[in-house]
Amino acid sequence: RAPAPARARGARAQAAMVEGHSVHRVCHQHRRALAGLAFRATSPNGRFAEGAAAIDGKVLERVEAIGKNLLYFFGGDGRGGTGEDVTVMHVHFGMSGRFGVFGADSAPEPKPTTRLQLQTAERGGLIAHLSAMTVQHGGIELFHERRAALGEDPLRDDADPGALRAKAARSSKPVGLLLMDQAMMAGVGNIYRAEILWRSKLHPEMPCSALTDAQFAELWRQSVRMLRKGFECGSIITVDDECGRYGAPWSRRYIYNQKQCPACKGPVRSWSMSNRTVYCCETCQPLDTNQRAALPAARAKALGAARGAKLFASHCAPDRGADVLPEKMRVAELRSALDALGLNTQGKKADLLARLLAAERTGTAGIVPKSAAAAAAEKLAAGESRAVEHIAELDDEMAAVIGVGNAGARAAAGTPARAKGERAPARPRAGVRGVKRARRSLK
């Protein structure tokens, strides 16, 4: 028998902004399911009527994800959505958006929040429902505008860490804010921020301009690895073998929402940064005495309000054997790392290093994402409520499996209940079968 739903075991409900890995999964799914087709586009709740009319009957030529944003290119000129006459739709899910694709025979009725419905008779009949905080349309300039406004996304093939490094070097902003600033780094949200900083051994209040090349390289490397893993798993699971396994309660994440540091077992402190709670072990992520003394008044005040035990004396946590940058690896370690990737292990040290660095790519090419159902089943087995991490591709069946119904999701998102007379959201017809299927997959 499958374990009880997470909600029954007291998992906490909190509002969760979708993070970049989830948006890239929607992009991946829509490239396969929707691209190349023309749709009847309508706006069931009337809040995207003009946009729906603009894309109605046009071919979806291309889908792109940049950070937490999705861009859909509707054209019909067959040039991959690059022409001047293309219609671009920009989507940002916000706290509770979704863009689900259903078979025409099992699609639910549109909800009061459904801003766009796409429908086609091709591929056996498909219906897609979009609800999102932001949905807007325009010409190709809308894409260029968003592209220019957003920073480097570790899940894009064209990510440029050098450009981010240059921006960071000029910024006195704390590194904990850099990660959340979508104009600097696109796609990282609050959970990844905590995990990336802990793995990189960086204090959230450290000024960006003080980052060494090695520290920046590690920050970028961890960002890429964690987001790629999230893209594959469909969940924010940051723990990996490279850092060693610490067991429960650190089997999925190291420090986010934890009381104790998995490495030194010291207390985790938390305070507010850009209106979100940041987590830090000040033993493993020490802040230099001079940097602490030089903090601007507002940052010093925020850090001073940190909850947890009193401050520790700063001393660096020792590097773990497997947790070293490629640049610091010995020949045997380089060979071992290359071997693990199935790459050639022959050659001089410089060749080995160049080969390993070249293998550490950005983007999502070559990763086969696990299904949303598999991700939901894993969350259920781990006792995690759907409200912890917002899943934009999750449909009602899977939400039911992991124990957060519509009321729970509404409460988690801080949105009010339906107004009197408003239509009740329909349950998908295949709901019960879907739940049974997912439960079976756990056995």
Ligand SMILES: [Zn+2]
């Ligand atoms: Zn620690």
